[in-house]
Amino acid sequence: MNLETILSICLGIGLASASGFRVFLPVFALSLASYFNVIPLNESWAWIGGLPALISFGVAMVFEIFGYYIPFIDNLLDTIATPLAAISGFVVMASTMVDISPTMTTILSIIAGSGSATAFQGLTTTTRLASSVKTAGLGNPVVSTAETGTAITLSSLAIFLPIVAVILVVIIFGVIYWIFKKLKK
Numbered sequence: 001m002n003l004e005t006i007l008s009i010c011l012g013i014g015l016a017s018a019s020g021f022r023v024f025l026p027v028f029a030l031s032l033a034s035y036f037n038v039i040p041l042n043e044s045w046a047w048i049g050g051l052p053a054l055i056s057f058g059v060a061m062v063f064e065i066f067g068y069y070i071p072f073i074d075n076l077l078d079t080i081a082t083p084l085a086a087i088s089g090f091v092v093m094a095s096t097m098v099d100i101s102p103t104m105t106t107i108l109s110i111i112a113g114s115g116s117a118t119a120f121q122g123l124t125t126t127t128r129l130a131s132s133v134k135t136a137g138l139g140n141p142v143v144s145t146a147e148t149g150t151a152i153t154l155s156s157l158a159i160f161l162p163i164v165a166v167i168l169v170v171i172i173f174g175v176i177y178w179i180f181k182k183l184k185k
Contacts, residue, residue, distance in 0.1 A: 014158025014165030016089035020120020022151035045095030089117025
């Protein structure tokens with residue numbers, strides 16, 4: 001396995017994990033990076049780097065981010081974001097797998113892409129639910145800001161420093177798991 005393959009896998013995992021925090025932000029970041037030729041995409045997924053996709057993902061991202069600041073809408077978004085995060089994780093992982101067989105691309109996209117996105121989405125949904133219960137929803141804007149900030153940070157690192165992004169994914173998972181256990185008590 002060469003360095004380019006390892007970097008594309010790390011890029012995909014970083015973006016897929018960011019999809020667990022915000023569904024459309026990592027896809028928009030990927031689309032933007034591809035549009036400006038910062039990163040190559042798998043031939044089958046090259047459409048993500050086109051202008052129509054860039055605009056569509058940008059609009060969806062803005063609505064998603066602001067939607068999380070509206071009481072009760074944030075919890076509704078979490079409900080629909082869970083399956084969307086799995087799809088988004090698959091898409092960003094599959095689209096970044098350059099020079100990898102279609103079979104291996106699909107397997108990695110299902111396991112690492114959809115799996116990491118779903119894991120983080122599940123943890124963030126649980127965190128928001130705990131925040132809603134413990135603060136009557138008053139703490140949810142803080143949670144939303146932290147989630148958006150994490151998605152921006154992870155997406156940026158995944159694009160420019162993919163190995164660092166994967167290390168951060170492991171650290172974030174550990175911190176969220178620790179917070180979840182604390183809130184559960």
